[in-house]
Amino acid sequence: MNPFSMLTSEVLGYLSSLFVFVVGLFALLIVVLFLRDITQTKDAIRRNYPVIGRFRYLFTTLGEFFRQYFFAQDREELPFNRAERDWVNLSASGGDNTVAFGSTRSLTPVGTVIFINCPFPTLDEDAVETPSILVGPATRHPYEFNSIINVSAMSFGALSKPAVRALSFGAKSAGCWLNTGEGGLAPYHLEGGADIVFQIGTAKYGVRTSDGMLDDAKLAEVAGLAQVRMFELKLSQGAKPGKGGILPAVKVTPEIAKIRGIAAYRDSISPNRHPEIGNVTELLDRIGYIRAIAQKPVGFKSVIGAYGWLETMFEEIHRRGIESAPDFITIDSGDGGTGAAPMPLMDNVGLTIRESLPMVVDLLCAYGLRDRIKVFCSGKLITPAEVGWAYCAGADSVNSARGFMFALGCIQSLKCNKNTCPTGITTHDLRLQRGLNPMDKAVRVKNFVDKMTKDLNTIAHSCGVGHPRALKRFHCRIVQSNGRSVPLDELYPPIRSTRSIRPAI
Template identity: 40%
Template sequence: MDDFIFFLGGIPWWAWILILLLIIAFSDIFFNKKHTIKHNFPVVGHIRYFLESIGPELRQYIVANNREELPFNRRERGWIYASAKNENNYEGFGTDQDIFSTHYIFINNAMLPHKLPEGHPNIKNSGLIPSAKVMGAWNNRKRPYRPASVINVSAMSFGSLSAKAIESLNEGCKLSGAYHNTGEGGFSPYHNKGADVVFQIGTGYFGVRDEYGNFSMEKLVKMVQENPQIRAIELKLSQGAKPGKGGVLPAAKISKEISEIRGVVMGKDVISPSYHSTFSDLEGMVDFVESIAKTTGLPTGIKSAVGKLQDWEDLARIMQEKDYGPDFISIDGGEGGTGAAPPSFADHVSLPWIYAFSDVYKVFQKYKLTERIVFVAAGKLGFPAKAAMAFALGADIINVGREAMMSIGCIQAQSCHTNTCPTGVATQNKWLQSGINVKDKAMRTNFYFVKFRKELLQISHACGYEHPCQFKTDDVDINLSDKNLAKTLATTFSYHKDEVNFASVKQLLDCPHLGGNLNLKHMRKTEEAID
């Protein structure tokens, strides 16, 4: 027994532990003025706070079942991880979903699937799916843009995400032909790794602001001229997690590099205004969008969450009267959000994507404007079946945020706002970032996008279509209410989407405005690795 006793000054190890516990108990009873639990239950009370701090991890990995955890359950995360690692993403023994639950969707397959002719670009379902619409074609922009991928990376800023995370996503987008939205934090060196870029302008005008924080067209033009990979510009009006509230970047996450890119001071929280200073009404916003598009030559669109529909009626009317306006519209669902937001906003302000999109689409359909707009959808749509549903409602492109983060290692720790992200994805802590292997994570992003598109294509072919843009609103059923009545999306939301002008995928790939710098040789290598 003596061999197992450690002495320090003649005192056994267990006595030192007992002394430490007595010191903690003494401190809890006589000096703790903030925590009643620690005061009333010294020592033991600390266990309660420790278990609370690791609650999300306990629920995700031990307590919750496969379909229970939110915002993404274990099955959804598992599919993303397996796809990104190029592992088996199938499941066996049938679905474990409650297929009679409200809002469960059913995709109506054709009796005979679509058959691809020999020599077709997707003969092996390789995942080549360019956008069926061209951004800026209707408004005759100098540099129209056809995204080479129907799934792309949504707006996530450098600052909110780490340098290595941004770099991994950008290199992965380059490999897969997807575009990368910068988010409102400015264009960083880590967005400059070869992928097409959509530059987002938020209310803080980071990266394109003058010394007083006002928008600078001169800086924007200079940036676009020096970086030809910037293919479109997105004006952010609001985002799903916190519409009507400006973004917040805590001082702890602001490095010298970030302060220089954004044009802000260090040591102080960066709080974006909730409104734009360059315009005060919808007509002014439309004119501002048009001035950016004409000056830069790039397709310019808007991103917004959806609430009051009268605003969208007014926007459509103004666009019809002026005969110009946004080239694309990104509809962000209220269930979205990659950063920090007050629970009251994240839980209750703005509509979920399916209600938001269907309401807005009907407005633009009423004014006969759907043909000139590329509709971008975002809000937990990073799964093939959900994407098919989105296309059936009228979406042209899908943007993914948190799903893309998971492809490079995010574990849904829900600590994006604390600068303590354990995977290094959403932190500026150099040590936590050091575990990210950019080349490996870039390849995982590539595999996630390619396998996503491949499965979406297979669903499209199963329904008799060559491209997901051909989905109709009658092709998907959705369960309604607690009576488990399934009706088509057309019946549920009272409209049929307008037909998209589509001939063939080959024609899309031959388009002179096609982006993505598609490396077909690499795509074939990815295809072979997946097969």
Template identity: 60%
Template sequence: METAFDIVEVLGLVFVLLFAGLVALALVLFVIDRSQTEDAIRRNYPVIGRFRHIFSELGEFFRQYFFAMDREELPFNRAQREWVGRAGEGKSNTIAFGSTRNLSVPGTPIFVNDPFPPLDDQYAKSEPLLIGPTARTPYLAPSFFNISGMSYGALSKPAIQALSHGAAQAGVWLNTGEGGVSPFHYEGGCDLVFQIGTAKFGVRDEHGGLDDAKLAEVASHEAIRMFEIKMAQGAKPGKGGILPGEKVTEEIAAIRGLKVGQDGISPNRHREIDSFDHLIDMITHVREITGKPVGIKTVVGAESTMREFFETITRRGPDCAPDFITIDGGEGGTGAAPMPLMDLVGMPVREALPLVANLREEFGLQDRVRLIASGKLVNPGDVAWALAAGADFITSARGFMFALGCIQALKCNKNTCPTGITTHDPRFQKGLVVDRKAPRVANYAKSIVKEVEVLSHSVGVSEPRKLRRRHVRLVQENGRSVPMNEVFPRPDAV
């Protein structure tokens, strides 16, 4: 009995001490909050005012897991993320009891099923497509769905390794992003697109200009199949890339030509390109040095600007044209960016892609210049829409991040990504096991291709690139759907 009483006394003493400690802490916080002058809420409501900040921080978590419906979240909702998750795991994506998608939202694409579709043994099959017919080493791209630009630095070492191996398994290309090419990009043996950003990381001289010798050395690698001159990206049109200094490790600093801990800030444009003539000069120069297809990545701001570009190509001749144009939507991307640029600048890809496709046809360049669409195109319907709108290829960054295990924690611009994808903290990186994630990358890419082929078969075409705007209807403000070729008529009225 004495032992029991002793335990009760100890527990009572512990409780008293804890209570006294909490009271003392509350008094200290009360004095701090009342005396500080930065936060009006804490000054007027000492101690309890702190809960507002706590709940604000936790609100994002609770909304994602407990309160938001499957189709409510932004930038990607749970239904979109879970489709990628199941595809990455190689699981069936069949569902029951009807669609949960709100089909009355303006802009929603609805595909037109053929009343007499081809029989099952006449299924739609995607085919390789040539890029850069005038280059010394053209590229026969195997897949219409590929991995968009994500730099080593913005992404972690295991993330790049998993993407490289997964891309090789699926037969898709991997864009290096503007941070230069690392050994981890080569590791899986996939096809690579080397992106030349405004800072020219990986091919720059000591003054930040283009170093032809370094460019030729990069091009000598067989894995490098194309070069993409980045003019702008959807997350921050008009502003260069931003790699926070806490992510610049010794290895990344060596690849990019920075100091450890130094912010990687790219200029807002290429210093030597201030007109479309200069842009074509750069395209021609890079193609001559490398012998490989060269294109550009940009965000559309206005129809008149893109028309001027195509007029310049026509004046200079089709041999000077870019081998491809990547259209990134202004919806924002994975990179760190100021909110006004991410939210407010640049056309969405849903408007920009049909516009550029029309101009390409108007100037008769559809067989010379390939169109690549990028920007929140992560599910089969998104990809099929882009092909119908006029794209030859689609690239995705965030879709493949979901395949790697991204939970949309929105920590990409910090060094605290909990899944190890966008961090260089070894504690978080150990959660990303390359051998387990690479097959998920491959499965996701293969699932997209397969499902787009299923959609193509349903509308009655034999190859996904034969999808046309007449095969898609777009929901309007009044709830009715209209054929996309009426909303965005093509020059040849196809």
């Protein structure tokens, strides 16, 4: 007999036996799953449809990925659609983000922003550098900056070490500042040399005593760092207005726990407000107290819902004197953020930035405080059009969190709170972090800022002004329910104050 034929017969026999074994093993698995499903009592679907019912959960899990890549149109995804993500990705990678054959965006939905182009736009050679903003001129160490997009609050803990390092180096290279978020100051925030805004959350992470109150010595130590330029007292944030920060236990590593001053591998749940701040009087007292220790600008961050308290605060500032005012207010949008949050708060609590930003600017103008208190804003502003609208509405500067996450390579897998982020941005799994090279991503961060600045200038020049901070409300129109657009300055008419400002005695 031919040896080759004998060898072939043996191989076929082996493969046949292996096939029978695999089939038998698969059948045994089906039987085991069938028995487990039909005898358990916690899941009605699996009990009534053993084995087959399990596919429901598989398809549910995979559904969001199939929708994103195969079924969703460029402009219909939430929270950010493919067109928006592609703009950021192409900008961050230094690619060509021009488009052809007309816009894929419908310009008729209610709320659409349309900028009013000038018949005689500003020539490139006549454009001027965006003027700087001076914050806290009465403090010993005021802060002056001219960046028009900055890194919004994202803590070390919510973000991974390589992500924070990339943002630090990228922000320094781009000339913008970096907000620490409420998780305290990590060495990785400082590593790149960027200007830092230190956020003090309700748990006082990084500057807290053992019982969770403000530690003056730790605050003074942080304030002594030259890179730390401002302090932001967080009252609330977009993802969870009325509830403190949430960092799941799996993400509270020993290093993060040490920086925050808490126990490792336990849920990091911040109080839903500062225990010592229960009214506007106590808020102004606390701002003044922190400013006296830090000798640097101090402001607060809040999602706007009720707004009567702002009027009460502005009245109190007039009573005390102009020096008592916060140096800035950061307004966050009520439609979500980057970390873990209860869905009812993320979906239905707090005004969006489209309504709250012009409202706060108008209140400041009405009370004669607009020049004294700077206005920053954040909340889903990741494209030039959205940022341009914010400048038209009256913002002094714009912060972005998710825009910079996309610049780092975020693919919107919606796993920020699971420690399983596939891009290494919001996970502390070292295997997943390995894919994020901080130095490479720092370049993408700079590219994103540069492209945002360039395109914002393009919008400004088209409207006939020399720089984005010169944009006014009459430079844009908002589409209404009847399909027609209305100038923003008609929706929110300019307000001039008749109030006189007196200094504190």
